[in-house]
Amino acid sequence: MKFKKGDKVQFIREGSMVEGVVKEVKDCSPDMWYLIDEGCKDSWIFEGHLIPLTPLPVIPQFVADAIDTFKDEGDSLAVAIDYEVYTNELVKELSLDRKMRGWLWEASNQEFFARAWLDGYEVEKEPLYYVRLPLTYWDEDKAELEDVYRHLTWNITSDETDFSGRTDWRKADGWRTRLTEKQIKDIDEAYWGFKVPVEEGEEEE
Incomplete structure (x- = not known):
């Protein structure tokens, strides 16, 4: 069969x-x-x-963002696929990921990029992380200091941040505790040092 x-x-x-x-x-x-x-x-x-049916190429989110950005700018594939184009100035101007230059430097990735540009693509599922910060607070009931953890929460619509004691905070108004590397570093690169990988099967819907 x-x-x-x-x-x-x-x-x-x-x-x-x-x-x-x-x-x-x-x-x-x-x-x-x-x-x-x-x-x-x-x-x-x-x-x-x-x-x-030939499967679409699977590419990282930061590559998909670059393709969409260059197409929106009206640039050609020849421009977007040239790794030397990704200078620090251009990356900053277009809000691209700094990893693009190194990624495109690999010849095999250039083929993936061209196929994705021409035929469409699927985005690679990114690993998710919690940002778990150790905090100390005064427990009124115990009359003593207590060490606890708080998790960074980020609102995908308002771009606000807060802290929660729970890892399953899924408020309807867009709060998330499970974040990608880029989302964490965009908030504050210092938080990356407090990352904890989300276990398989815990991905937020």
């Missing part, structure tokens, strides 16, 4: 390329037929007419 349920495939219909997902497989030996979910409708397609 060439394809299985859940595979992304494509096929030509009336001169146009159609994309879909395998929903069901029917063995009509010697032929195999696949029910393809095209979004708006389902169609049974003979195996010989199906082509695997």
Whole structure:
């Protein structure tokens, strides 16, 4: 069997390329037929007419930001893919990540960049961190100083910051305790020294 349920495939219909997902497989030996979910409708397609859907390149968020920025500026791929373009002045002016120059210096990454520019891309899932700060406060009930931890919280809409004793603060108005490296350093690079990786399966929705 060439394809299985859940595979992304494509096929030509009336001169146009159609994309879909395998929903069901029917063995009509010697032929195999696949029910393809095209979004708006389902169609049974003979195996010989199906082509695997080439996955989009997966790139880091900072590379995706650079692609979007250069396209918004009206620049060409030839300009954006040249690692020498990423001077300190330009990086600061366009609010790009300083890692872009080194990333594009790798020849293999230049191919990924070109494919992402031309065909689209998926963004690599970034690791998340808590910023856990040790704080000391006066406990009125115990009448003594107590050491506790507070977690940096950041509001994605207002750009405010605060501190919470909980790591699962998911207020509806946009507060987050699980942050990316860039988000933490954009708030204050000093906080990076207090990072604690979020364990797998804890990612905030």
